[in-house]
Amino acid sequence: MADLKFSFAETFLCSAFAACFAEFCTIPLDTAKVRLQLQKKAVGDEVNLPKYRGLMGTMATIAKEERLSALWKGIVAGLHRQCIYGGLRIGLYEPVKTLLVGADYVGDIPLYQKIIAALLTGALAITVANPTDLVKVRLQAEGKFPAGIARRYYGTLDAYYTIVREEGLAALWTGLGPNIARNAIVNAAELASYDQVKQTILKIPGFSDNVLTHLLAGLGAGFFAVCIGSPIDVVKSRMMGDSGYKNTLDCFIRTLRNEGFLAFYKGFVPNFTRLGSWNVVMFLTLEQVRSAV
Numbered sequence: 001m002a003d004l005k006f007s008f009a010e011t012f013l014c015s016a017f018a019a020c021f022a023e024f025c026t027i028p029l030d031t032a033k034v035r036l037q038l039q040k041k042a043v044g045d046e047v048n049l050p051k052y053r054g055l056m057g058t059m060a061t062i063a064k065e066e067r068l069s070a071l072w073k074g075i076v077a078g079l080h081r082q083c084i085y086g087g088l089r090i091g092l093y094e095p096v097k098t099l100l101v102g103a104d105y106v107g108d109i110p111l112y113q114k115i116i117a118a119l120l121t122g123a124l125a126i127t128v129a130n131p132t133d134l135v136k137v138r139l140q141a142e143g144k145f146p147a148g149i150a151r152r153y154y155g156t157l158d159a160y161y162t163i164v165r166e167e168g169l170a171a172l173w174t175g176l177g178p179n180i181a182r183n184a185i186v187n188a189a190e191l192a193s194y195d196q197v198k199q200t201i202l203k204i205p206g207f208s209d210n211v212l213t214h215l216l217a218g219l220g221a222g223f224f225a226v227c228i229g230s231p232i233d234v235v236k237s238r239m240m241g242d243s244g245y246k247n248t249l250d251c252f253i254r255t256l257r258n259e260g261f262l263a264f265y266k267g268f269v270p271n272f273t274r275l276g277s278w279n280v281v282m283f284l285t286l287e288q289v290r291s292a293v
Contacts, residue, residue, distance in 0.1 A: 006290065012091035014289045019086025022282035023078045028071035029274035030078075032058040034140045037237040037266050055270040074139035076156040081132035088125035089118075089187050090286070096121055108199060114192040122187025123180045130179055131172035134240050135159045141241040175239040177248045182232035186225045186275075194221035194283060211284065218283040222276030230271055231264035 006014075035052050052058040062070050097117040101109055126133065138159055142152065153159035163171050198217040201207050235251050245251040255263050 006094075006293075008091055008095060010293060011094065011290075012087040014286060014293060015090035016083045016087035018282050018286035018289055019082035019090075020079050021285050022278045023082045023086075024075065025281050026274050026278045027075050027078055028059060029055070029270055029277065031062065031071050031073055031140045033270040033274055034137060034237050034241070035062065036270060037234045038141055038241045039266070055273060058270070073142065074136040074156075077132050077136035077139060077159070080156070081129050081136055084132060085125045085129035085183070086282075088128065089121045089183075090191070092121040092124065093117055093191055111192065111196055114195050115188045118188035118191040119184045121191075122184040125187070126179050126183035127176065130176050131160065133179060134172055134174055135163070137237055137240040138163070175236050175248075178232055178236040178239060178251075182229050182236050185232065186229040189225040189228045190221040190279060193224040194218065194279070197221065214284050214287050215280055218280035219276055221283070222272065222279035225279070226268065226272040226275050230268055233271065234264050234266055 032052075032055055035058055036055075039050055039052050052061060059071060097109060097114060098105075100113050100117055135156060139153060139156070153162055160172070167174075194217045197220040198209075198213060201213050201216060202209060207213055235248060235255065238255065239245050239248065239251050245254070
């Protein structure tokens with residue numbers, strides 16, 4: 001991904017566009033993932049089956065009960081998030097990497113330097129973008145309300161306003177701790193692994209910097225991101241979707257005690273399907289846009 005002829009502004013715009021395009025294409029999978037993560041297992045309840053079962057089952061249930069458009073709930077907030085988070089985390093990655101190794105560095109940058117750079121840019125980007133992430137999760141978490149029950153939010157802007165009015169401005173940064181941890185780690189897994197996998201593939205005879213290489217590197221980035229970030233992602237989604245938790249540790253302990261360790265990998269398949277496809281679409285789009293520019 002390194003190309004020193006690109007300015008930060010150019011990289012930011014290319015990254016924001018690619019991230020927004022990937023978000024629009026894959027948000028139905030993300031909505032299903034959030035619903036599965038927020039679904040709690042009732043202690044001692046062996047009779048009632050869970051409402052959402054599997055990726056396709058969850059998407060089918062949402063579409064049947066709430067219309068097909070419900071799968072794109074939170075898309076506006078999601079695009080807000082990707083414009084800020086996607087643009088910053090990728091736009092800052094090369095400058096931070098160069099800062100760590102020095103402008104005069106020659107040769108392949110060590111993997112640990114790539115990881116550090118991605119951790120820093122992921123943490124900084126999500127700190128700025130946390131309000132958009134919160135609103136997106138809140139909107140995705142809303143299911144079909146019974147007759148006579150008013151909706152909490154009537155759109156993205158109303159969600160921002162209602163949260164600030166009812167919970168205070170600081171509430172927009174609810175879940176910031178696990179969100180920083182999750183996005184810093186996932187960003188490191190995505191960018192560093194994409195960088196490293198692509199670099200490794202290009203050393204194999206017969207491979208070149210083309211769509212196939214970008215596809216394989218994007219899948220690798222998505223796989224590593226989900227394996228590493230899934231437990232933190234579950235805690236983040238629950239804290240943002242349910243204000244009943246005191247803090248990150250409380251959410252972690254209660255989830256572990258009530259549902260077991262595997263609860264932290266709830267929605268793993270849709271999460272990998274979503275992140276894998278998201279990374280493929282995003283990196284393919286990013287590489288093509290950069291080539292066009």
